[in-house]
Every structure is written in C-alpha cells, then in structure tokens.
Amino acid sequence: MLALALSLMVVSLITGNPIYQVAVILAAAVLAFSAGVFKQWSSWWKLCLVIFVMALVINPLVSRYGATVIWRGPHVPVFGHLFITAEAVAYGAGMGLRLSAMIWVFALITLTVDPDNVLGLLRGRGAKSALVSALTMRMVPTMMSDAGDLLDAQRSRGIVSDNGGRMAALKSRLPLVKRILKTSLDRGVSLAEAMEARAYGSGPRTRYRDYGFKAGDAAALVAALVILGVGIAGVAAGFLSFTYYPTLSMHFEAGTAAFFAVPVVAAFALLLLSEIWKRSNWLRLRV
Amino acid sequence: MEEIELVEIEGLSYWYPGQDAPALSDVSLRLEPGEFVLLVGASGSGKSTLCRAANGLVPHFYGGRIAGSVKVAGMDTSACEVKDLARVVGMVFQDPENQLVSENPVAEIAFGLENIGLDRVQMRKRVEEVMASLRLSGLRDKRVSELSGGQKQKVALASVLAMHPQVLVLDEPTSQLDPISAEDFLSTLKSLNDELGLVVMLAEHRVERCFHFADRVVVLDGGRIAFAGTPAEMASWSSGQRWVMLPPITRLFLDGADSVPPLTVKEGRMKVAELAAGNGHLQDTVAPEVGPSREKGPGKKRRREPAQISTSGLWHVYGDGTEALRGVDLEISRGEFVAVIGENGSGKSTLVKHFNGLLKPSKGKVMVGGRNTRDVEVAELARTCGMLGQNPNSQLIADDTQGEMEVTLKAMKVPEGDWDRLTAEALDLLEIGPFLHRNPEDLSCGERERVALASVLVYKPEVLVLDEPTRGVDQQTKERLSAFLREYNARGNTVILVTHDLEFAADCCGRVLLMGAGQVLADGDKHTVLAESLFFTTQYNKCFRGIAGGVVTRDEALRALEVIR
Numbered sequence: 001m002l003a004l005a006l007s008l009m010v011v012s013l014i015t016g017n018p019i020y021q022v023a024v025i026l027a028a029a030v031l032a033f034s035a036g037v038f039k040q041w042s043s044w045w046k047l048c049l050v051i052f053v054m055a056l057v058i059n060p061l062v063s064r065y066g067a068t069v070i071w072r073g074p075h076v077p078v079f080g081h082l083f084i085t086a087e088a089v090a091y092g093a094g095m096g097l098r099l100s101a102m103i104w105v106f107a108l109i110t111l112t113v114d115p116d117n118v119l120g121l122l123r124g125r126g127a128k129s130a131l132v133s134a135l136t137m138r139m140v141p142t143m144m145s146d147a148g149d150l151l152d153a154q155r156s157r158g159i160v161s162d163n164g165g166r167m168a169a170l171k172s173r174l175p176l177v178k179r180i181l182k183t184s185l186d187r188g189v190s191l192a193e194a195m196e197a198r199a200y201g202s203g204p205r206t207r208y209r210d211y212g213f214k215a216g217d218a219a220a221l222v223a224a225l226v227i228l229g230v231g232i233a234g235v236a237a238g239f240l241s242f243t244y245y246p247t248l249s250m251h252f253e254a255g256t257a258a259f260f261a262v263p264v265v266a267a268f269a270l271l272l273l274s275e276i277w278k279r280s281n282w283l284r285l286r287v
Numbered sequence: 288m289e290e291i292e293l294v295e296i297e298g299l300s301y302w303y304p305g306q307d308a309p310a311l312s313d314v315s316l317r318l319e320p321g322e323f324v325l326l327v328g329a330s331g332s333g334k335s336t337l338c339r340a341a342n343g344l345v346p347h348f349y350g351g352r353i354a355g356s357v358k359v360a361g362m363d364t365s366a367c368e369v370k371d372l373a374r375v376v377g378m379v380f381q382d383p384e385n386q387l388v389s390e391n392p393v394a395e396i397a398f399g400l401e402n403i404g405l406d407r408v409q410m411r412k413r414v415e416e417v418m419a420s421l422r423l424s425g426l427r428d429k430r431v432s433e434l435s436g437g438q439k440q441k442v443a444l445a446s447v448l449a450m451h452p453q454v455l456v457l458d459e460p461t462s463q464l465d466p467i468s469a470e471d472f473l474s475t476l477k478s479l480n481d482e483l484g485l486v487v488m489l490a491e492h493r494v495e496r497c498f499h500f501a502d503r504v505v506v507l508d509g510g511r512i513a514f515a516g517t518p519a520e521m522a523s524w525s526s527g528q529r530w531v532m533l534p535p536i537t538r539l540f541l542d543g544a545d546s547v548p549p550l551t552v553k554e555g556r557m558k559v560a561e562l563a564a565g566n567g568h569l570q571d572t573v574a575p576e577v578g579p580s581r582e583k584g585p586g587k588k589r590r591r592e593p594a595q596i597s598t599s600g601l602w603h604v605y606g607d608g609t610e611a612l613r614g615v616d617l618e619i620s621r622g623e624f625v626a627v628i629g630e631n632g633s634g635k636s637t638l639v640k641h642f643n644g645l646l647k648p649s650k651g652k653v654m655v656g657g658r659n660t661r662d663v664e665v666a667e668l669a670r671t672c673g674m675l676g677q678n679p680n681s682q683l684i685a686d687d688t689q690g691e692m693e694v695t696l697k698a699m700k701v702p703e704g705d706w707d708r709l710t711a712e713a714l715d716l717l718e719i720g721p722f723l724h725r726n727p728e729d730l731s732c733g734e735r736e737r738v739a740l741a742s743v744l745v746y747k748p749e750v751l752v753l754d755e756p757t758r759g760v761d762q763q764t765k766e767r768l769s770a771f772l773r774e775y776n777a778r779g780n781t782v783i784l785v786t787h788d789l790e791f792a793a794d795c796c797g798r799v800l801l802m803g804a805g806q807v808l809a810d811g812d813k814h815t816v817l818a819e820s821l822f823f824t825t826q827y828n829k830c831f832r833g834i835a836g837g838v839v840t841r842d843e844a845l846r847a848l849e850v851i852r
Contacts, residue, residue: 135388141432142384149681152645156674157742158666158698159684179684182728187385193348194386198399198446199373208397208410 020231021097023264027227028104030267037111044107051103052096059092060084139187146183150176223266230262293375293454293486294318294341298355301336301345310336311510313355318454318488323480325497325518326490327532328507329761331731334490335381337507338458341488342376343369360453374403377452381459381759383439392426392434392442393418399450417449421475435631437468441475448479454486455479461493462759465631466787473497492761495534495826499550506532522548532762535790535826539841543848555830562851563834593657594618595750595781596642596672600651603637603805611637613805614651619783621749624776626792626813627785628823629802635785636677638802639752642783643672656749670699673748677755679739683727688719688738691727692745699746713745717771733764740771750781757788769795793817793825793839814839 032041061084068086151173154160160172296316300309311333318324326334339345343364346353357364360375380386389395396417400410418424421441426434434442440460447455457476461469473496480487480500491497498504504521506514514524522537523546533541536555540548549555596619603612611634619625627635640646641653644660653660656671675682685691692710701709714720717737722730727738736756743751753772757765765788773795776782786792792799792813799816801809801823809816817824817839827844828836835847 131388134390138388138390138431146681149676149678152640153674153676153678153681154684155645155665156643156669156676157682157695158669159694175684179681183680190380190382190385191388193344194378194380195388196348196369197342197344197373197378197380198450199370199402200398202370202373202402202404204404205401206404206406206410208394208401208407208414 018094018097020234021094021101023261024101025104026264027267028101028108030264030271032108032111034267034271035108035112037108040111041104041107044103048100048103051099052093055096055099056089056092059095060088063088063091065091135191139184139191142187143180143184147176147180150179150183219270223270227262227266292317292358293320293360294488295358296337296340296355297358299340299357300354301340302352303336304350306351309510311340314507314510314512315355316505316512316515318486319502321480321484321486323477323487323500323502324489325494325501325504326488326507327492327494327504328513329532329763330492330733332507333510334507335458336510338378338456338488338490340364341454341456342378343367343372344378370402373399373452374450375452376454376456377447377450379440379443379447379455379457379460382463383436383443384463386443387431387439387446390431392423392429392431392445395431395442396446396449399446403450413449413451417445421445421448435468436464437471440464440468440472444472444475452485454488456488458490459492459759460489461491461496466493466496467630469493470496492532492759494532495536498534498537518550519547522550535841536830539827539830539844539848543845543852552826552829555826556832559830559834559848559851562848592621594654595621595656596783597654598638598641598648598651601638601641601648601653602650603634603641603646604649611805612641615805615807617800617807617810619781621781622776622779623798624773624782624796625784625798625800626796627783627800627802628787628789628792629808633802634805635802636754637805639674639754639783639785642668642750642752643674644668645674666698669748670746671748672750672752673743673746674752675740675743675754675756677758679727679732679735682739682742683735685727687724687726688714688722688741689724691738691742695742695745701746709745709747713741716744716774717741718767733760736760736764736768737771740768744775747780750783751775752783752785754785755787756784757786757791765791789817789823789825790827790841793827794841 029038029041032038063085065085065088069083070086070089071084151160154176160176294317296314299311299314301311302309314333314337316324316337326337328334336345339349340357341359341364343357343359345351346365347369353365359372362372362375364372387395388398393414396414397410400413405413418427421444423438423441423445426438426442431439431442440463444460455476461472464472473491473493476487476489477497477500479485489497489501498518501518503515504518505512506521506525514521516524522533522541525533526541526546534550536552537548537550540555540558549558596617598615598617601612601615601617602610604610613634615634615638627638629635637646641648641660642655644655644663644665647661655663655668658668660668683691685694689710692713693706696706696709714723717740719734719737719741722734722738727735730738740753740756751772756768760768769791772782772784776795782795784792784796796813798811799809799813800807801816801820809819814837817828818836825839827841828839831838831844831847834851838844838847
C-alpha cells in the first residue's frame with residue numbers, strides 16, 4: 001500500500017495534467033474502498049475543498065500571465081494594475097486539483113499504513129530508533145486523551161475560555177503546556193520502568209514478526225510500478241502535457257485516454273484481486 | 288539439599304534518593320511456593336516500593352539507599368540487574384497506559400520474548416498459548432488504543448506471563464479499572480495461581496474482590512509490616528485497629544462484635560439467615576428507621592420551585608456515531624444529593640458533562656439554573672455548576688494549593704476581598720491546611736484528590752458534580768470524602784456524583800439514577816432503586832436480601848444486625 005500510494009503521489013507531482021489528477025483521485029478512492037477505510041478517507045474532503053478554493057482564488061490575483069483577460073480591475077499600489085485571465089483561473093484550478101490529489105493520497109497512507117510495519121521495514125539498522133518511533137505512535141492517543149481531559153477540567157474551572165479571540169484563547173492555554181509536558185514525562189519514566197521489568201536491554205533482540213513479502217504485496221508493487229512507469233513514459237512522450245500559458249492547450253490523441261485510465265484500472269485490478277483472494281480458498285492455498 | 292526460596296526479603300529498609308524517612312523499614316517477607324499474598328495498606332504505606340523491591344527496580348531504577356537483603360531464586364537483587372530478574376519475577380503496574388509499548392496486542396506480548404532473545408518458533412508458541420489462556424485471541428487485530436482499560440491490563444498481564452515467570456508481582460493493577468473489569472482481572476489471577484501454581488504478590492486496595500482467596504494478607508503501615516496472616520486472622524486482628532482494610536461485609540460483622548466475621552457476601556448471607564432463623568424475626572420488623580427517610584426524597588414542597596437542572600429529550604451523539612445518550616428526561620432540585628450509576632459506556636459521564644456545558648445536546652434541551660446551556664459558555668455556567676473530573680492530575684496546574692484555589696477564584700471573577708475568607712473555609716472543610724504551600728505533585732493520591740476538590744469547592748458552586756472521585760482511593764480517604772460531601776450538601780448545595788462504588792453512593796446520596804445504554808433505567812430514592820436491583824446494589828443489601836430488604840447502607844445494616852441478633 002505504501003509503495004502504491006507513493007507512486008501515485010510521484011505521478012501526481014510530475015504531471016501537470018488536470019484530468020490525470022482526477023484519475024489519481026479516483027484511483028485513491030478505489031484503493032481506500034478496498035482497504036475498508038472509504039468513510040474516513042472521504043471525510044478529508046473539507047481540507048481538499050479549502051485548498052482547492054484557495055489555489056483557485058489566489059493564483060489569478062497574483063499571476064500576471066495568460067492572454068485571455070476576463071476582468072480588469074483598478075490600479076492597486078504594489079500589485080499594479082489588477083487583471084484576471086482565464087488561463088490563470090484554469091491554472092489555479094489545476095494547482096488546486098493537484099494539491100487535492102496529494103492530500104487524498106496522503107490521507108490514504110495515514111489511514112492504511114500501520115506505523116509498526118513501516119518501522120519493520122527498517123529492521124537491521126536503527127532498531128532503537130524504530131522502537132522510539134513505535135513508542136511515540138503508541139503514546140500519541142494517550143497524550144491526546146490526557147490533553148482532552150486537561151482541557152475539559154480547565155474549561156470547567158473557567159480558566160480556559162471558549163471565546164474572546166484567538167490570542168486570548170491561546171494565552172489562557174499556555175499554563176497547560178507545562179502540565180502536559182509533566183504528564184508525558186511521568187508516563188515516559190513509568191514506561192521505561194515497565195520495559196526494564198520486561199528484560200529490555202538483555203542483549204541482542206530477536207524479532208517476532210516476519211515482514212516477508214506476500215503475494216498481495218507483490219501485486220501491489222507491480223501495480224505501483226506500472227502506474228509510475230506509465231506516468232513517466234506519458235510525460236516523457238508528451239502524451240500528458242498540458243500547458244496553461246499563454247493559452248490553454250492540451251495534447252490529445254487516442255493514447256492519452258489510455259494513459260489516464262492506467263491508475264484507475266490498476267486500482268480496480270487490485271480491488272478485484274483482493275476480493276477474489278478473500279473468497280477463493282483455492283487461490284489462497286496455492287499462492 | 289535445602290530448597291531455594293523464590294523470594295526472600297530479610298530486614299529490608301529503603302530510602303528514596305533525597306529522603307530522610309525510609310519508605311520501607313525492616314521488612315522481612317518470604318514467599319512460599321504457590322502462595323497468593325495480598326498486600327494492603329493506606330496509600331504511601333510502602334506497597335509499591337515493596338513490589339518494586341521484589342524485581343530489583345528498587346534500588347536499581349530508583350537509586351536511593353538500601354539496607355538488608357532481597358533474594359530472588361537465590362540471586363541477591365542488589366548484585367544482579369533488573370533485566371535478569373525479569374525472567375523470574377514478572378511485574379504488572381498500576382496504569383495500563385504506562386506499560387504497553389506497542390500498538391498491537393500480539394507485538395506487545397512478544398516484546399518481552401524478543402528482549403530475551405527467544406527464537407521465532409518458541410515465541411509463536413508462547414504468544415498463542417498465553418493469548419488463548421487469557422481469552423485474548425479476539426483482540427489479535429485490534430489496536431491497543433481501541434481496547435478498554437480492562438483489556439489493556441489483561442494484555443499487560445499476558446505480556447508478562449509469556450516470559451514464564453515464577454513469581455507475579457502486581458502493583459494495584461485494578462485501580463484504573465471499573466469494578467466489572469477489575470473482578471474479571473482478579474479472578475484471572477486467582478486461576479493462574481490455582482492452576483499454574485504461580486506465586487502471586489498483589490498490592491490492592493479493592494480488598495472485597497480478592498480478600499477471601501488470598502493465602503496470606505500482609506498489612507503495611509508506614510513502611511513496616513504491621514500484620515501478616517490468613518484473611519480470617521487478619522479480620523480478628525483488625526477489630527481493635529483505627530483503620531481497616533477489609534471487605535465491607537467483614538467490617539460490618541466485626542463492628543457488630545462478631546469474633547469470627549464472614550469474609551464474603553455469601554458467608555455473610557448465610558450468617559444473617561442463621562441469625563434471623565434463630566430469632567424468628569420477620570422481614571417487616573427489621574430496619575425500622577429506614578421508613579421515614581424514604582419519604583423525604585424529592586418531596587412535594589420542593590416540586591413547586593423550578594428544578595435547578597432539567598433535561599428534556601436529551602440525545603448526545605459523538606463524532607464517531609456513538610449514541611451516548613438516547614432521550615434523557617430528568618429534573619434535579621436544589622439541595623439534592625444524586626448518584627449516577629451504571630456500567631461503563633452507559634452515558635453517565637456524557638450526561639453530567641452537559642450540566643456545565645462541556646457538551647452541548649445533539650438534540651433536546653438542558654436547562655441549568657433557568658438558562659439553556661446552549662446559549663451560555665462553559666466558564667459562565669461553571670459559576671453555578673462546579674465540576675471535578677476523574678483525574679485530579681488534570682485539575683491541578685498551579686505550584687501550590689493556595690495558587691490552585693486562587694487561579695479558580697480569579698477565573699470565576701470573585702472579588703479579591705473575599706479570597707482569604709473563601710480559601711480559609713475550603714482549607715477548613717477539606718482539612719488541607721498543612722498543604723497550603725506545598726506542591727500538589729508531592730502529595731499522596733488521596734491528598735491530591737482533596738486539593739483538587741478544594742480548587743472547585745472554593746468558590747462554592749451551587750451544584751457540585753464529581754466524576755468517579757473514589758477511583759484508586761483507599762478506604763480511609765473515601766470515608767473522609769463522603770463526610771465532606773455530605774457536609775457540603777447539608778449547607779444547601781446540590782451534589783451530583785458519578786460513581787461505580789455503590790457502597791460509597793449509598794453512604795452519602797439520597798437519590799440514585801441508574802443508567803444503561805444511554806437511557807435512565809431507574810430513578811428515585813436510593814432504597815427503592817438499589818433494593819430493587821439484582822446486581823447494581825450494595826454488598827449490605829445483597830447480604831440482607833430476603834430478610835431485611837430495605838437495607839442499603841452500612842448504618843442500616845448495623846441496625847438490622849442488632850435487631851436480628
């Protein structure tokens with residue numbers, strides 16, 4: 001999943017073509033569905049929308065490129081004469097889409113990749129730092145709930161106030177930082193004690209889990225390589241080129257559509273494979 | 288050849304670094320094979336320290352000075368390291384959050400095995416075996432952060448068991464759990480002791496759940512062993528003591544001048560039946576003074592003035608879709624003392640968080656002091672409704688007790704002229720005068736709880752809401768707390784208590800609210816609600832059921848006992 005998501009991200013970075021971005025988002029949606037996290041994944045739409053709108057609004061205002069002027073504004077100091085071009089709007093939309101695609105893919109990684117597994121890949125080198133990172137992941141939910149309790153308690157005392165502006169709210173929360181740090185430190189010490197009581201540091205450790213390669217991983221890796229390869233090829237061959245300035249233009253021929261389809265098809269293929277995998281004992285016993 | 292004792296403590300004294308007073312002084316204790324030893328004592332009596340001495344954390348992890356000797360399986364703990372002792376002595380700590388290192392239960396159980404360098408085949412066998420025996424297999428694919436407190440603590444136990452220790456040391460393992468998980472955990476321990484012959488040393492304040500199955504009870508007082516013997520001997524011994532760490536039932540009969548008191552509810556019930564049969568008393572003649580108090584409750588006179596807190600059609604749905612409250616209609620009048628009881632996840636805490644606006648209703652309405660909570664911010668509502676959460680550590684943020692109270696007074700916009708008077712009154716009520724200039728962090732758990740309470744009580748809110756104030760608190764502290772709350776209530780204030788501790792609730796409340804699945808299941812006078820419940824009732828009631836049905840509190844039980852005797 002990690003490889004797959006990373007390849008989607010790279011592809012989305014290297015191509016500027018907005019239609020391809022849509023394809024990437026679609027592929028991510030299919031993958032999220034097959035991983036069973038579609039609901040949480042789709043809840044990221046708010047962030048994507050905000051980013052998209054920001055890119056859409058800001059770019060035309062600051063960009064001075066593009067040939068088709070659709071609005072001529074007043075003269076503003078520093079910025080000079082304001083004008084908005086259709087191309088700049090389109091570019092803003094394209095940028096927004098690209099950023100959204102990145103966020104969706106990032107959401108997918110966050111939701112599906114178990115930190116322990118990623119750290120497992122780093123075995124051999126830096127076992128200690130792997131452990132530290134695993135512990136961090138483990139303590140984050142605890143610390144969040146500690147902080148929630150603390151905030152509730154202080155709100156109940158009227159010490160943390162809900163209104164009165166951002167600065168006031170921030171100021172009223174400052175004394176809490178000390179307490180949170182103290183609590184975390186206490187937890188850390190207790191944890192160290194518990195680890196020692198379970199023989200941590202007795203010499204060379206063995207590993208319980210085998211992070212070996214499974215058939216499913218191979219399929220995912222193949223799909224990732226296909227997406228990446230086709231994406232790069234498409235860019236190199238100019239199939240996926242899309243230019244915004246000075247006027248919008250896109251290279252389009254029969255092959256282009258096929259390129260767009262690749263990430264989506266790959267994702268669907270994986271979904272299909274995983275469904276077959278779940279249902280077929282025959283396949284499971286033979287692979 | 289002489290048999291090697293598993294744990295042999297000889298004349299042990301220990302001083303934490305920078306402390307003049309010893310945490311343990313001249314403690315000698317020998318754990319026999321297959322023994323279940325229960326360690327009791329008030330907080331700060333040295334239970335935790337003694338537990339840590341058995342696996343070398345004291346003195347290796349903490350430093351400090353040590354005198355005397357501790358031998359584990361023939362090894363002197365001062366001469367070898369904690370990690371070597373870990374294979375013989377497994378230890379489970381108080382807070383499950385502070386001892387789990389991994390996000391996955393299987394990886395967690397394997398952690399200790401990885402540390403001692405076991406090969407994969409053996410590890411797999413041990414992990415699976417332990418998971419099956421503690422019935423944890425269903426949690427295999429869960430994340431640790433999704434587990435309940437009880438499940439987390441069982442994972443912690445499993446991870447220790449997988450290392451095949453010969454001695455199991457547990458430092459108040461159930462103090463963070465609700466009574467049902469706690470009972471489950473303790474009976475698991477019991478069966479490990481029975482079937483595997485594991486030596487168990489358990490420090491515990493919830494004695495009613497494990498007292499009867501201990502082979503030996505060791506009482507610690509101020510770092511010394513005050514008593515060691517069987518539970519029955521301990522019960523007789525403690526008859527003359529000023530504080531007692533006994534199950535409520537045992538204590539009841541002891542105070543009723545019984546020389547051989549029962550240790551469990553079952554024994555108590557049999558004894559009561561025996562006495563009642565011998566005297567030929569009938570059900571109605573017992574507990575005569577219970578009657579009049581029943582009618583008090585929310586009397587008709589009070590009904591006329593508008594309720595201080597009322598909810599109508601209150602629903603609360605959390606962000607993840609959990610329906611925590613499902614249509615709660617409720618009225619609480621000024622001056623009532625209400626206990627909210629019910630199992631975990633029944634919506635108790637969610638309900639009371641609506642009373643000061645920390646949570647707003649998803650549907651329905653909550654009125655507090657005539658104001659709709661939706662329109663008023665928390666800081667404003669807090670002036671009427673003071674709330675103390677479960678964890679006193681979240682409450683305390685100042686450097687000393689005085690600062691703690693002044694922070695609240697300032698936030699509540701109390702005129703500065705009144706500060707001295709109010710602080711003095713709170714100090715007096717909660718008897719925390721000596722801690723005025725001490726940092727709450729240096730206080731014991733029970734003392735801290737009182738300081739936290741002071742930080743709310745100081746501005747005298749008309750409504751006081753407490754969420755599980757007795758969790759992890761010893762008997763003595765509990766009794767004082769009950770007295771403070773009744774006193775505060777007697778001054779005309781409303782007190783609302785969320786608790787699992789039914790004996791505590793019955794002791795101080797007038798009205799009981801039983802919640803389940805986000806709804807109010809029963810609401811009324813404590814005698815009605817508790818006496819009608821099969822499970823959600825006090826040990827006293829369970830003991831006198833069928834003979835004196837109205838008995839709910841300790842005082843009533845004592846009176847009933849006098850009558851039938």
